[in-house]
Amino acid sequence: MLLARHQSLHAKEPLRWLDLMAGCGIRALRWGLEALGNPAVETELWINDGDPDRLPLIQANVQALGCSTRLTADAADMLLHRAIVQRHWFDFIDLDAFGAPGPLIQPALRALRFDGLLFLASTDGRSPTGHDRAGAIRSLGTAARAHPSSWEMALRQLIGLVARQAWMLGRGLQPLFSFSEGRTFRLALRLRHQIPGGDEQKLGMVARCERCGAQRVQPLLKLSGWPVCDCADGQGRWSISGPLWIGPLQETHLLQQLIFDAQELGCQQISPATLRMMHRLQADSGDGPTVWPTDELARRLGIGGPPALGPLVEALQAAGYRASASGIMPGQVRTDAELKQLLQICTSLRGEGI
Ligand SMILES: C[S@@+](CC[C@H](N)C(=O)[O-])C[C@H]1O[C@@H](n2cnc3c(N)ncnc32)[C@H](O)[C@@H]1O
Ligand SMILES: [Zn+2]
Missing domain, CATH: 3.40.50.150 (Vaccinia Virus protein VP39)
Known part of the structure; x- marks a missing residue:
C-alpha cells in the first residue's frame, strides 16, 4: 500500500x-x-x-x-x-x-x-x-x-x-x-x-563448507573452480547453491522514503510491526549474500551465548569490513569478512566481556 x-x-x-x-x-x-x-x-x-x-x-x-x-x-x-x-x-x-x-x-x-x-x-x-x-x-x-x-x-x-x-x-x-x-x-x-550495465554480475553461486561453515561467492560471469576449504586438512566439502541473486536485496533510499510516509500516516494505517520491519530492511541493503547466525558462531567457538549483534557489527566495521545485522532473519550478521576473521573478532569481543 x-x-x-x-x-x-x-x-x-x-x-x-x-x-x-x-x-x-x-x-x-x-x-x-x-x-x-x-x-x-x-x-x-x-x-x-x-x-x-x-x-x-x-x-x-x-x-x-x-x-x-x-x-x-x-x-x-x-x-x-x-x-x-x-x-x-x-x-x-x-x-x-x-x-x-x-x-x-x-x-x-x-x-x-x-x-x-x-x-x-x-x-x-x-x-x-x-x-x-x-x-x-x-x-x-x-x-x-x-x-x-x-x-x-x-x-x-x-x-x-x-x-x-x-x-x-x-x-x-x-x-x-x-x-x-x-x-x-x-x-x-x-x-x-x-x-x-554490469547487472549480469549480480547472478552467482554461494558455497558453504559443510564442515566449518565458511562461505564463498562467485558471480556466474567469472565462475571458476572452488578453492579447497582450508579446514580439517582440506576435508571440507562445499555445498553450492545457485544461480541466485547476489546483488542488493533492498533499495534503502526508497525504504527511507516509505518509512517517512508511514510515520506521516501514523499507526492507524501502518502497524508498528510493519514499521519495525521496514527499519530493519532499511538498515541492511543486503549487498553481499554471506550471512552467519550468531548462534552458529557461538557453537563453532564453543562458547555459551551468542555474541551481541550490535557490538559485533561495530567491531567488524571498525576492522574495515562491511557488516550489518541481517534485515531478513533475526540474529544473523551479514559481512564480507571471512569466517576465520569473523570468529577472531567474536573471540576478542568476548575477551572484552561483550
Ligand atoms: C493467496 S490468495 C490471494 C489473497 C489476497 N491477495 C489477499 O491479500 O487477501 C490467492 C488467490 O488466487 C486465486 N487464484 C488461484 N489461482 C488463480 C488463477 N489461476 N487465476 C486467478 N486467480 C487465481 C484464488 O482464488 C485466491 O483467492
Ligand atoms: Zn571448511
Whole structure:
C-alpha cells in the first residue's frame, strides 16, 4: 500500500493498477482508500480473482471508492495475455499466488509499463530452502542446498529467477525490497527499460563448507573452480547453491522514503510491526549474500551465548569490513569478512566481556 501510494504521489500520467489474485479484494480496497495520494492523477483499479464467487463481496467493498474499477474473474494468465495483446500496460501488479508464481512471471513482466512495479509472493518454501531439491530445479532452475540463512537464500533464488525472465525480454530488474517470515517470500521489484550495465554480475553461486561453515561467492560471469576449504586438512566439502541473486536485496533510499510516509500516516494505517520491519530492511541493503547466525558462531567457538549483534557489527566495521545485522532473519550478521576473521573478532569481543 505504501509503495503504491509512493507511486501515486510521484505520478504525472494516469495510473493503472492490477490486483491479479485479489481474494476478498482487501489490497485493491486499501489501494482505493489509502494509496490514491495524488488526486490530480486518474487511477484505474483492475481487480481479478479466478474464483467468481469472490466477485459479489469485492463489488460491494469497492463501490464507495472514488476511482474507476474493473472487476473480473479470469484465469490470471488469460487476463495478462489479453492485456498484453490489447496494450493495456499496468503501472503496478500485485501477484499474490498460492505456491510458486513461476509461469506467471514472464507475462506479468510483459504486461508492466517501463518502470512499473511488481509485488510478488511465493509460498513455496520447500524448494528454495533445500528441502525439495528436484522441485527447486523444476520451479526455479537452481541448485538449492540447506543453509542457515534459508529465508534469504529463498528470496535470492526468486529474485534470480525474475531477473533472468526480465533479461530474456531485454529488460532490467531492480529489487526494491524483499522479506519473509519463513512461510511466504515477498518481493517488490521495478522493471527497468534497459539492463543496467554490469547487472549480469549480480547472478552467482554461494558455497558453504559443510564442515566449518565458511562461505564463498562467485558471480556466474567469472565462475571458476572452488578453492579447497582450508579446514580439517582440506576435508571440507562445499555445498553450492545457485544461480541466485547476489546483488542488493533492498533499495534503502526508497525504504527511507516509505518509512517517512508511514510515520506521516501514523499507526492507524501502518502497524508498528510493519514499521519495525521496514527499519530493519532499511538498515541492511543486503549487498553481499554471506550471512552467519550468531548462534552458529557461538557453537563453532564453543562458547555459551551468542555474541551481541550490535557490538559485533561495530567491531567488524571498525576492522574495515562491511557488516550489518541481517534485515531478513533475526540474529544473523551479514559481512564480507571471512569466517576465520569473523570468529577472531567474536573471540576478542568476548575477551572484552561483550
Ligand atoms: C493467496 S490468495 C490471494 C489473497 C489476497 N491477495 C489477499 O491479500 O487477501 C490467492 C488467490 O488466487 C486465486 N487464484 C488461484 N489461482 C488463480 C488463477 N489461476 N487465476 C486467478 N486467480 C487465481 C484464488 O482464488 C485466491 O483467492
Ligand atoms: Zn571448511
